[in-house]
Amino acid sequence: MEEMNFLNGPCQVVPATEEITTDRYGYVKLRIPKTGTAVETVEPISIPGLLTTTAEKNPDNIAYIYKNLEGKPVEVTYKEYLQKIRDCAKAFIHLGLEPRHGVAIIGFNSPEWIISNMATIFAGGISTGIYATNSPEACLHCAQLSKANVIVVEDEKQYEKIEQIREKLPLLKAVVQYSGTPKNSDVLTWDKLMEIGAKQDDTLLDNALKRIAINQCCTLIFTSGTVGNPKAVMLSHDNLVFDSRSIFERINIGPKEVLVSYLPFSHVAAQIIDMYVATTAAATLYFADKDALKGSLLKTLQEARPTKFIAVPRVWEKIQEKMLHIGSQSGFLKKSIASWAKAHALEYHLKKIQGETSSSWGYSIASSLILSKVKQALGLDRCDLFVSAAAPISMDVKKYFLSLDIPLMDAFGMSESSGAHCLGIPSAFNLDTVGGPIPGVKTKIVANAEEDQGEICMYGRHVFMGYLDEPEKTKETLDSEGWLHSGDLGRQDDKGFLYITGRLKELLITAGGENVPPVPIEHMVQSQLPNISYAMLIGDKKKFLSLLIALKTEVDPSTGAPTAVLTPAVQNWLKSLGCPATTIDEVLNAGPDQKLLDAIQEGINKVNEKATSNAQKIQKFKLLPSDFSVATGELGPTMKLKRRIVIEKYKHLVDSMYS
Template identity: 60%
Template structure:
């Protein structure tokens, strides 16, 4: 090891002979090589050390900014450090013990950031809880993380905690940071700050002296598609190293980047970007309001004008759908000009993929006259990098954004890898990969087939410490050589591009013994049928493959539940087929119109042409009565499909296709 154990704060490393642990009080051996690239041997740093360095490097730069009424308020990095220390002191005063947790249940806010980092400064563990969790799921998270304090956003989230409070003997305080405080046994954010301000600095300084870089500082919960979610233990080095490696890959401009925080912070991708990557680059983070994913994000984009933007596929799909609606209202001349501009702009970005970097006059004209206005309308006029995470982004959506001069790069990671492992940049990108391995990290294919396809495995300082109290599952995830087994089927080409081709655990094995990865087949069908929201492949132990599909529909702005009303673009598509309908119920009443089923079948037939064997062709299809979502149970918190839930929920429809 290049880094020897040290007992001196602020960068203490405790002695350890193992790279894994399942104890919240445990420590691990860091994966710092003896020699190698500069990033690989980078000196380990704790989260408090990371914050302190940012405050010293960018003292007067805006760290975080939030809206109060119509006015933006801010903390500089030096103020940010002071506020974090204040919250840490308050948590200690309220009874937060070392190696115990502060659970946070709410939408992105300055209070979320301060609670997260304050818990870590106090020698505790920060734990984000999904806002969609039931009271029982909240109790599980609090119990396994040994929660002493729970921070909630408002009355709605508080109600969940009050229902289970009596079942949490380790819980010492509940803090509410938004809305009107109506219960005496709850502390307001103002009161929390006052408690911290009146406490001596020695309280937090003593805790800081006991912090080790190779101990757990954050828990992230997996989506729990089968049974209870696993509690992923991330060390200080996991998070600070991964954020630094991503920053180096992106070559961020130090002290002048602007980011918007709106993706759920209970998910590791949002944490590593919004909290840690921002600190690494001295970026300014602006908080969107809680309705960001329900339509208000564009307002924040227009005000802030971010320089980098991270989204999930659904965010880009919503922008695409809105742009399509606007385009449909244009006259012939505008459509012709737009078509010309998009053709040359798409070709420009495809040329970059192929190593051709010259700019045509047509692209330059389209960029400056047409697409600059579109970017301004979206709030993207200063944005130089767009990224999509959490799930594959359909190729046709990628091409559309390229055609309007917004090339979207894919990235890939998982909770167990601290957020990021591969990343595409415009100079190293293609339409079907998830980018290249981030420098300082390693990728290999386990047990590759003759075509190079096998299980995707990761190695590096970003690989997690273990699952809390789950030794067997930890050993299943990380082998004896320290490689994290993702469960994803993939390959790496001769240029170093990484591809995901399916999920090992999601493989369907037909009655004929054919192994079928559902994800690529589903993705091919979605490319052919853009008005289909979800394509779900069925066929395990069956004679042939069938498909369940959902039509794109509106969602309830309050909780994201799918509504019966179809999106206007979907309605227009149905009208063009000669089977007009405004709701899913109308489509399914007395059976779907044969013209609609024929159109869907044509799309499936086009996708079937890409099948590698006859057994991988879809033969039957059914339309479901409702789209998939988190509130209705088909999607997990990270937006991954819960395949068993879907199969159970629609078992009768599946059986009809085979009977």
């Protein structure tokens, strides 16, 4: 379709007959039902339209806060933010960014990241986030598929990856480095980029904005596929704006809100919350430093004091570990008071979930005098919404935080649904579900007649356009009616609450044909054995189930990789068993002490007692020589377990259990 015929952007909708496309130049029909809630029929708007409107209505609101080289906070208003985006967009166009071609961005969250992202979209390009942990080969795939004309890198370390593949990128016209001084004279500094943009006339940008349509691709999110290269999820302006508006309506977020940015921007969860929900609400984004997931997040939380906070399960688990360790160092009186307060808070919240709304003097005192200080120490004293997203979280972790007066709301979605599809809120949640659907979306469960669970399918304006240049894989995920097949198993109750019961791809099918969902069993093991960092279930096409077990170890703050040093809690546990050790090497070198093996087996036996069949009982286990981490490859960027990688890495241990 000729773009020159449609010059009423950036908030135009170009006529289209299909809801699905895999063509970067394609347009899609908006999935707007004839009837529905207000959010479904609200006037569509583009990302430039959304951001410009927010900046014009709230010019002096603080868009984001970052720390300069001296470590001092710097505030940037929405008016200033919009101007920076426009200058950056003009620079990209001047450097040769073509319509529907990519600007690839690789690095930790920063103002430069979001400005580059928004500027690409303003200029009519396709923003392409690349995970900072990607190899040069993975970067090459992303840059080639997006047809990147510009690549923005954080520092010299990230540029070295691009340098290795630059000759294979004939469409690449410029590389920009936003941190440190580039060693290569061909690499532009961020200041130089912005200087170039500020000198350009607005005409080129205004003309680019006129060609933009709401129903065209503006962003690629790369999935972390288990086989082959990751697929590029094509998201339109309407996908992202609709999802952000629906979340905005669901959680009642406002212009005085403060959010902390630390989850990687190359992941859809961070983009939809930190960029688009924040912009919709005219809220403030507070940038964490790059070591956030290596241990500095708590310091940022104490400084920013966010009003809403989203974390992946592993972050909540790390906070729990820290709190339990601090609690173990307390004296008898402090422990007794803390236990009393936590018991009252847990009882109150469990009753509230059941519909009992009356408070008690015990909870009131515990909340105001004791647990409020815990929240203050965590930097969460202003927070009224706590969310866990991106992976399943165990019931025990949820209950622990309930006892701290911190109810964790689950969120469910995927890259292909622009982020959120379901989200719990304090007025409507329980411990078993991932909440109810956000406004304006539809859910159906595809199940056999005799089953009460099936594959979760989604429909709405948040459902993606297709996988770029991959029509066959798109057909595997989007059916002919436009329903997105999630690959997750679940059920929905009469109140609309969605329950996740497993994952089709993670489902283990034993040699005897038994279907076993691994996550619930793994969570039960971790509940029985709290000093275990990960328990990964093995058993696909095997005669019986087994476990790979990682003990909790300290993390190297400079690399994020696990060290051999066991955490203090694990050391104390081993000492109590009569087999003291300070490192995982000491545990394994002479062969694990029988007393430790017996303690682990005892925990497994308790889990096996709850098994629904003999096929779901764990028969063997092996201790691993290292904990899991993003840096060492067992976890994805949002700390989701990469099962295939773990099995390949420890194939010899797996084989030894089945030989």
